[in-house]
Amino acid sequence: MSNINQTEIISVLKSEIEDYEVKTKVKETGTLIRIGDGIASIYGLDQAMYGELVEFETGVRGIVQNLEAKSVGCILLGSDYGLAEGAKVTRTKKRAGVPVSNKLIGRVVNALGSPIDGKGPIEAEDYFPIENEASGVCTRKPVTVPLQTGILSIDSMFPIGRGQRELIIGDRQTGKTSIAMDTILNQKGQDVICIYVAIGQKASTVAKLVNTLNKHGAMDYSIVVSSPASDLASLQYIAPYAGTAMAEYFMKQGKDVLIVYDDLSKHAVAYRTMSLLLERSPGREAYPGDVFYLHSRLLERSCRLDEAYGGGSITALPIIETLAGDVSAYIPTNVISITDGQIFLESELFFAGNRPAVNIGLSVSRVGGAAQTKAMKKAVGSLRIDLAQYREMEVFTQFASDLDKTTKELLEHGKHQMELLKQPLSKPLPLHEQVILLVAANHKVFLDVPLKEMKTFRSDLIDYFKAKHSQIIQEIDDTKVLSDECTEQIIGAAKEFKKYRGER
Numbered sequence: 389m390s391n392i393n394q395t396e397i398i399s400v401l402k403s404e405i406e407d408y409e410v411k412t413k414v415k416e417t418g419t420l421i422r423i424g425d426g427i428a429s430i431y432g433l434d435q436a437m438y439g440e441l442v443e444f445e446t447g448v449r450g451i452v453q454n455l456e457a458k459s460v461g462c463i464l465l466g467s468d469y470g471l472a473e474g475a476k477v478t479r480t481k482k483r484a485g486v487p488v489s490n491k492l493i494g495r496v497v498n499a500l501g502s503p504i505d506g507k508g509p510i511e512a513e514d515y516f517p518i519e520n521e522a523s524g525v526c527t528r529k530p531v532t533v534p535l536q537t538g539i540l541s542i543d544s545m546f547p548i549g550r551g552q553r554e555l556i557i558g559d560r561q562t563g564k565t566s567i568a569m570d571t572i573l574n575q576k577g578q579d580v581i582c583i584y585v586a587i588g589q590k591a592s593t594v595a596k597l598v599n600t601l602n603k604h605g606a607m608d609y610s611i612v613v614s615s616p617a618s619d620l621a622s623l624q625y626i627a628p629y630a631g632t633a634m635a636e637y638f639m640k641q642g643k644d645v646l647i648v649y650d651d652l653s654k655h656a657v658a659y660r661t662m663s664l665l666l667e668r669s670p671g672r673e674a675y676p677g678d679v680f681y682l683h684s685r686l687l688e689r690s691c692r693l694d695e696a697y698g699g700g701s702i703t704a705l706p707i708i709e710t711l712a713g714d715v716s717a718y719i720p721t722n723v724i725s726i727t728d729g730q731i732f733l734e735s736e737l738f739f740a741g742n743r744p745a746v747n748i749g750l751s752v753s754r755v756g757g758a759a760q761t762k763a764m765k766k767a768v769g770s771l772r773i774d775l776a777q778y779r780e781m782e783v784f785t786q787f788a789s790d791l792d793k794t795t796k797e798l799l800e801h802g803k804h805q806m807e808l809l810k811q812p813l814s815k816p817l818p819l820h821e822q823v824i825l826l827v828a829a830n831h832k833v834f835l836d837v838p839l840k841e842m843k844t845f846r847s848d849l850i851d852y853f854k855a856k857h858s859q860i861i862q863e864i865d866d867t868k869v870l871s872d873e874c875t876e877q878i879i880g881a882a883k884e885f886k887k888y889r890g891e892r
Contacts, residue, residue, distance in 0.1 A: 420444070420475040421459060426620040427665045428462045430477045436460050439519050441480040446470045450477075451484045451622070454666050461666045463622035465500060483519070486630045487512030488637035492611050493581065496598055499615040499627040501634070505598075516637050518629035522688040527697040531728075534759045535646065535703050538574030538816020539567060541746045541809040544768045544826060546731055549759025550580075550644050551692025551701040555723055557708045557715060558733030562745055564707045566813055567731065568648040569597065571705065573604050574816035575646060581638050582610040583647040585631035588624050588654030591616045604814060621665075624658035632689050632702070639693065639700035647690065651707035652683060656719045673718045680722050687726050715750070729753040743810060748775050761819065763870040767826040771805065778802025797835075804834045807842040820864040821850050827875055828882040837886075845889075852885045 418432035428450060436442065440452045442462060448471070454461025462477075486501035489512050496505035503510050531549035548554045548571075556564045572582045584601075586594045594614045601607045611634060615627035628649045635645040649655070656679055663676040671677045683706075690704035706727065708720050713735065715724065724730055729752045738745035757765055781798055785791060791799070808829050811817070817825075825846060828834060837845050853861060860877055864870065 416479040418442075418460065418477045418479075420471060420473055420477055422473065423464075423468050423471055425665050426464045426468065426622050427662070428464060428468070428471075428477075430460045430462055431458065433460045433477065433479060436479055439483055439517075441482050441484050443478045443480055444471055445476045449480075451626070453662075454668075463625070463662060463666075464620065465622060465626075466620075483517040484626070485515050485517040486633050487514075488516045488634055489513040492634060493609060494607050494611075496594075496612040496614060499613065499619065499623040499630050501630060504614065514637060516633040518626055518633050519685075520633065520636060520689065522685070523691050523693060523697070527694055529692045529694045529699075531692055531755045531759050533644075533692075533701075534761055534764075535571075535580070535644075536574055536578070536816075536819060537567070537571040538818070539570055539744055540811060540817055540822050540825065541744060541748075542567070542731060543760075543764060543819075543822055545748065545772050546729060546746075546751050546753040547756065547760040547764070548703065548705075548753065549692075549755045550703050551690065552729070552753075552755050552759065553687050553690050553704040553706065553727040554753060555706050555708060555727040555730035556733070557710060557720060557724070557730050558745070559710050559713055559735045562733040562735055562738045563743060564709070564733060565597070565650055567733075567744055568650060568705050568707065569600060570814060570816045571646065572601065572610060572648070573606050573814060575609065576604075576606060580609065580644045580646050581635075582606070583613065583631050583635050583645060584610065585613045585615075585628050585647065585649050587615055587627050587649065587651060588617045588619075588658060589614075589650065591618065600814065621658040621661040624655065625662055628652070628655055628686055632686060635702045636689065639702050640698055642698045642700045644700060645702045647702060647704050649686075649704065649706045651709055652723060653707075653709040653719055656682065675718060679719070680726075683723055684726050687723075728755055741810070742806060746809075748772060748779070761868040763819065763823050763864055763868050764826075766870040766875075767823040767830070769826070769830040771826065771830065775802060775805055778805070801832060801835060803839060804837070804842065805829055807839055808834065808846065810843075818865075819868070820861045823864050823870060824850065824853055824860070824878055824882075827870070827878045831879050831882075833879065833882045833886065848889065849882060849885055852888075853881060857881045 416435060418430040420428055421431045422429040436452050438452055438455060442450050442452060448464060448466035450462040450464045452460055452462050489510055491510050495503055498504050531551045533550040535548045535550045537543055537548060556567055558564050575582055598612055601610055613627055613631040615624045631647055635647045638645050659682055660675050668676045687704055690702040692701040693699055706723060708723050710720055732747045732750040733745045734747040808825060863874055
């Protein structure tokens with residue numbers, strides 16, 4: 389009996405001592421000296437670090453951004469309601485971050501990782517800092533595995549690989565988001581987790597987008613991070629970093645992630661707003677001097693890791709909006725120099741009905757053929773050169789009345805190729821369809837098909853292959869290689885279909 393009492397006494401004493409340590413823990417506090425526009429100045433937090441979370445007495449949190457001689461500049465991550473001069477601010481000694489978990493998949497969250505889709509809370513498995521050092525050179529692996537977008541013009545001429553950063557750039561309303569959305573839809577069954585970060589967009593636009601993803605079953609492998617235009621500039625600023633922290637969580641598990649930043653122009657504007665309120669010196673176009681570093685430290689986190697370090701990858705598709713097609717403006721040139729290529733969308737092409745409106749001359753993939761399957765590489769042939777010649781010839785022959793046979797054929801072939809590259813929204817093409825269409829186009833199977841009938845002809849051709857020549861489709865999907873024999877079979881089958889269609 390005395391033994392039991394002794395044990396009880398010891399356990400009570402232990403818990404009392406532990407509680408005593410908690411009760412006497414010193415908290416570093418400061419005093420709020422100025423607040424407004426989502427920016428706070430705090431006096432007394434001498435030991436605070438850049439990027440650290442601080443907590444205000446109302447429960448709202450902030451991130452330390454400016455370290456001055458007598459005060460600390462801080463951005464608020466919520467409403468300043470109830471805060472006034474003299475309020476107490478406490479250090480958390482924790483870096484700003486987001487809760488991460490596999491349960492994030494299929495959800496819509498805000499910039500702080502909290503759910504905003506009304507489906508209840510998300511149980512966190514870990515906490516990842518929003519600002520993280522990019523993986524070093526030794527931990528990376530070359531980009532060799534393709535990430536199919538399902539868009540014929542991109543997969544054939546500007547291939548994207550897993551771990552690449554490909555910029556989508558163009559004026560407003562030229563189909564930038566549509567390309568990103570089609571790429572997400574095309575990842576179905578490809579074992580890729582997709583994260584879509586909406587920065588400074590209308591909440592209705594984001595809702596429409598989530599609805600599209602749900603309709604096509606893409607939310608099963610996607611996360612939407614939304615920081616709408618109604619959010620504070622500070623939340624719009626951290627949104628892409630929060631999305632990248634989530635992507636890094638999955639990459640560390642050895643998974644492939646696709647992240648879309650829509651768009652970084654609005655992100656730069658939010659950062660400019662925040663910096664000017666923090667009284668930082670403005671530079672070119674009133675952006676602060678470190679606006680290049682803002683995007684370089686974000687995009688540099690996208691890479692493909694070596695197997696020894698997990699073997700996962702993050703592929704980034706940043707979006708930049710230009711004004712009147714001016715790619716030489718400050719933010720566009722910055723992001724072009726950071727990324728591994730760009731897909732330039734042109735208003736003129738868009739309004740002429742060439743959608744996706746990819747400008748073949750100004751678009752480029754700096755990874756190129758390294759991230760392309762052998763079948764696609766062979767099927768493409770001289771498509772890009774043919775289209776460049778067609779565009780050049782088209783300008784020269786606008787005023788010419790009589791053309792020689794070769795020029796007429798070149799123009800006709802070019803028109804059919806341009807028609808082939810037109811693709812409806814939310815209809816990404818699998819690899820075998822792209823290969824079949826490209827082989828048929830390069831061998832001038834479509835040449836005498838009227839342009840108006842091209843759309844139905846190509847869909848009927850694919851249906852014919854599925855019904856009568858499924859072994860060709862199977863071979864392309866299984867081997868990812870296009871043999872000479874297979875090429876002959878495709879040309880033969882396409883001509884056979886043309887003959888059969890003509891007889892009907």
